[in-house]
Amino acid sequence: MTGKSVLISGAGIAGPALALWLHRHGFDVTVVERAPAIREGGQAVDFRGAAHLAILERTGILDDVKALQTGGSELRVVDAEGRARLTLPESFTGGAVEIERGKLADLLYRRTRDRVEYLFGDSIAELTETADGVDVRFEGGTRRRFDLVVGADGLHSNVRRLAFGPETDFVKPSGYHIALYEVPAHLAVQGASELYNQPGRGISIGGGDGRAHAMFVFHGAEGPADHRDTEAQKRLVRETFTGLPWKTAAALSALDEGRGFYFDSISMVKMDRYSKGRVVLIGDAGYGATCGGMGAGMGLVAAYVLAGELAAAGGDHTVAFPAYEAQIRGYAVECQKVAGNAGLFLAPRTARGIKLRDRLHKILTRPFFIRFLDKMSRKAAESIDLKDYGVGV
Ligand SMILES: Cc1cc2nc3c(=O)[nH]c(=O)nc-3n(C[C@H](O)[C@H](O)[C@H](O)COP(=O)(O)OP(=O)(O)OC[C@H]3O[C@@H](n4cnc5c(N)ncnc54)[C@H](O)[C@@H]3O)c2cc1C
Known part of the structure; x- marks a missing residue:
C-alpha cells in the first residue's frame, strides 16, 4: 500500500480502468x-485474443461485459436503393466479445465510484511540478497537490497539451472525420450494419437490441477549429451529407436530437515518450488511433500495466513510468498498425477506389482470408505478455 495520490484526467475507458487498478x-x-457525467455514446468496441480476455477477467468485468454484449453484425455494402452489393461476415469486423462503448464506460465507473473520488464538470487548468508533487489548479478554481498526474483524456488530451506541448506536435490527422449518434430504430436492419458510399463519404446504419446508430465518415473537409463545438460539427455533417440518397435524409433529420453524438478526426497520436517527470499518458491520449486500433482493449491493458508497475515500484514513478512504456510502446505500435486508415476503408476517396475496395473485400471475405485477417488482428491484440502484479479481483 503506497498511499500515494494520483490525479487522472478523463473518465472514458482508460481513466476509470486505471482508477480501479490503482x-x-x-x-x-x-x-x-x-x-x-460519464459520456454515453459510441458504437460497439470489441475485444479479441487471449490478452484482452485475460484483462477483462482480471479486471473482474468479463461476466458483466458478456451479459451486456451486443451480438456481432454483418456489414452489407449497399447501393442507393439499399440492395446489398457485398456482405462482410460478422467475423470480419467484430471480435470475441463486443460491447457498446458507453456501456463499458458506465460499467467501469460503477465499479469505481464508491472507492475513487470523481470530479465531474471540471478540468485541469494548470500543472506545476515540484520536487515532491504536482500542484494542480482546476478550471473551477480549486488548487490541490497530487503525487502523480495521468492524462487519460483522449485524442485531444488536455494533460498532453499542458505537459508536453501543442496537439499539432503529436496528433497526425488522416484527413478523415467520423460522427456517430443514435437514430430511430426503424432505420436499421436489426443485427446488421449497412454502408452506403459516394466518393469520400460513407454513411453506415446499424442496429441491435431494438436501437440503431448512424455513422458518417468523410474525407477532405476541415473539422471545426474548436474540437468541442458540437453545433459546428453537426453543421459540417449536415452540409457534407445533405443530398445523398438511401437513408441519408432520415438519418440526418435525427441529427439534432440523436443521443450520444460523437465527432472526431480519424488521427494517430505519435509520442516519443509517454511520460515527463510526474506526468504520464495512457490510452488515446498517448497512442490513440480514433477507430480500428482496438482502443478499448488497449486502454484496459495499459491501465493494468501502469498501475501494476507503479505498485511494483512502491509508487516510484522514475522506475514505474519507463517500465510501463517499455511494455506498452510495442503493443501500441502494433495496434496502431491494425488501425491503418479506417477512413479509407469506410469511405474511399474516388469511385474507382470504392470499386477496388469492394473487389478486394470479395476476395478477403473468402474463408481463408477471414481466418488470416482474424489471426493478424489477434496477433496484434496478443503482442504483449501480461505480468502478474499480485493483486486479484
Ligand atoms: C463519446 C465517445 C464515443 C466514442 N465512440 C467510439 C466508437 O464508437 N468506436 C471506437 O472505436 N471508439 C470510440 N471512442 C474512442 C474510444 O473510447 C477510445 O479509442 C478508447 O476506448 C480509449 O479510451 P480513452 O479512455 O483513452 O479515451 P476516451 O474514451 O476518448 O475518453 C477520454 C475522456 O476524457 C475526457 N476529457 C477530455 N478532455 C478532458 C479534460 N480537459 N478534462 C477532463 N476530462 C477530459 C472525455 O470527455 C472522455 O470522457 C469514443 C470516445 C468517446 C469519448
Missing part, C-alpha cells in the same frame, strides 16, 4: 472529467 494497489485516486 485503488486495488492501495493508491489514493481522484478522477477529473470535463463532461457533467
Whole structure:
C-alpha cells in the first residue's frame, strides 16, 4: 500500500480502468472529467485474443461485459436503393466479445465510484511540478497537490497539451472525420450494419437490441477549429451529407436530437515518450488511433500495466513510468498498425477506389482470408505478455 495520490484526467475507458487498478494497489485516486457525467455514446468496441480476455477477467468485468454484449453484425455494402452489393461476415469486423462503448464506460465507473473520488464538470487548468508533487489548479478554481498526474483524456488530451506541448506536435490527422449518434430504430436492419458510399463519404446504419446508430465518415473537409463545438460539427455533417440518397435524409433529420453524438478526426497520436517527470499518458491520449486500433482493449491493458508497475515500484514513478512504456510502446505500435486508415476503408476517396475496395473485400471475405485477417488482428491484440502484479479481483 503506497498511499500515494494520483490525479487522472478523463473518465472514458482508460481513466476509470486505471482508477480501479490503482485503488486495488492501495493508491489514493481522484478522477477529473470535463463532461457533467460519464459520456454515453459510441458504437460497439470489441475485444479479441487471449490478452484482452485475460484483462477483462482480471479486471473482474468479463461476466458483466458478456451479459451486456451486443451480438456481432454483418456489414452489407449497399447501393442507393439499399440492395446489398457485398456482405462482410460478422467475423470480419467484430471480435470475441463486443460491447457498446458507453456501456463499458458506465460499467467501469460503477465499479469505481464508491472507492475513487470523481470530479465531474471540471478540468485541469494548470500543472506545476515540484520536487515532491504536482500542484494542480482546476478550471473551477480549486488548487490541490497530487503525487502523480495521468492524462487519460483522449485524442485531444488536455494533460498532453499542458505537459508536453501543442496537439499539432503529436496528433497526425488522416484527413478523415467520423460522427456517430443514435437514430430511430426503424432505420436499421436489426443485427446488421449497412454502408452506403459516394466518393469520400460513407454513411453506415446499424442496429441491435431494438436501437440503431448512424455513422458518417468523410474525407477532405476541415473539422471545426474548436474540437468541442458540437453545433459546428453537426453543421459540417449536415452540409457534407445533405443530398445523398438511401437513408441519408432520415438519418440526418435525427441529427439534432440523436443521443450520444460523437465527432472526431480519424488521427494517430505519435509520442516519443509517454511520460515527463510526474506526468504520464495512457490510452488515446498517448497512442490513440480514433477507430480500428482496438482502443478499448488497449486502454484496459495499459491501465493494468501502469498501475501494476507503479505498485511494483512502491509508487516510484522514475522506475514505474519507463517500465510501463517499455511494455506498452510495442503493443501500441502494433495496434496502431491494425488501425491503418479506417477512413479509407469506410469511405474511399474516388469511385474507382470504392470499386477496388469492394473487389478486394470479395476476395478477403473468402474463408481463408477471414481466418488470416482474424489471426493478424489477434496477433496484434496478443503482442504483449501480461505480468502478474499480485493483486486479484
Ligand atoms: C463519446 C465517445 C464515443 C466514442 N465512440 C467510439 C466508437 O464508437 N468506436 C471506437 O472505436 N471508439 C470510440 N471512442 C474512442 C474510444 O473510447 C477510445 O479509442 C478508447 O476506448 C480509449 O479510451 P480513452 O479512455 O483513452 O479515451 P476516451 O474514451 O476518448 O475518453 C477520454 C475522456 O476524457 C475526457 N476529457 C477530455 N478532455 C478532458 C479534460 N480537459 N478534462 C477532463 N476530462 C477530459 C472525455 O470527455 C472522455 O470522457 C469514443 C470516445 C468517446 C469519448
